[in-house]
Amino acid sequence: MERVLDVYKRPYNELNPVICMDESPKQLIGETRTGTPMGQGKEKRIDYEYARKGTCNIFMVNEPLNGKRRVKITERKTKVDWAILLKEIADEDYPNAEKITLVMDNFKTHSPGALYETFEPKEAKRIWDKFEFVFTPKHGSWLNMAEIELSIAGRQCLNRRIPTERKLKREIEYWQKYRNENKLTIQWKFTAKDARKKFKYGFSGQN
Numbered sequence: 674m675e676r677v678l679d680v681y682k683r684p685y686n687e688l689n690p691v692i693c694m695d696e697s698p699k700q701l702i703g704e705t706r707t708g709t710p711m712g713q714g715k716e717k718r719i720d721y722e723y724a725r726k727g728t729c730n731i732f733m734v735n736e737p738l739n740g741k742r743r744v745k746i747t748e749r750k751t752k753v754d755w756a757i758l759l760k761e762i763a764d765e766d767y768p769n770a771e772k773i774t775l776v777m778d779n780f781k782t783h784s785p786g787a788l789y790e791t792f793e794p795k796e797a798k799r800i801w802d803k804f805e806f807v808f809t810p811k812h813g814s815w816l817n818m819a820e821i822e823l824s825i826a827g828r829q830c831l832n833r834r835i836p837t838e839r840k841l842k843r844e845i846e847y848w849q850k851y852r853n854e855n856k857l858t859i860q861w862k863f864t865a866k867d868a869r870k871k872f873k874y875g876f877s878g879q880n
Contacts, residue, residue: 677816680807681861685738688770692736694777695819696750701727702834720789729838732758735822740856745850746842752787763803774806779808818859
């Protein structure tokens with residue numbers, strides 16, 4: 674926990690950006706009946722019945738201090754999907770960075786093996802060496818600021834029935850564009866001192 678909090682204290686550094694990554698499943702849901710549109714003095718109405726249209730995965734990557742984020746929709750959440758995302762972050766989002774500090778959970782797909790299964794060894798090592806990985810502790814996913822972005826996206830963009838992956842991508846692209854153009858940042862206030870006071874126990878490498 675304290676390592677994550679120390680990383681969040683770092684000042685903005687273009688050559689060593691601190692970014693956060695999280696992923697979340699999204700249920701695709703369609704209508705079974707046509708609802709009643711909004712009219713004068715009438716609220717929009719939708720039928721309570723719905724049709725399940727499958728699921729997809731949302732990767733959320735955000736740089737809290739610079740107000741920058743990348744949201745990627747994938748059909749699944751696999752090692753290959755994660756490895757390709759890392760390459761995109763390194764080569765498209767931060768090509769001039771000397772080192773990218775990435776805060777994320779220690780999920781089983783987040784490993785060097787994912788890169789080596791996806792790319793040739795030389796390329797896999799190049800991508801891996803570009804990053805400094807900082808893992809949130811078990812049961813400490815709330816320390817990941819990408820969760821905040823996912824929560825905001827859920828309230829502002831995903832809080833309705835979306836039937837297809839194509840429509841989901843279009844909706845999330847508009848949301849991402851708006852937040853990036855306005856450079857909406859996150860100011861993290863919770864410190865190690867706050868944590869010690871709140872939890873009232875000593876920290877070890879496992880906490």
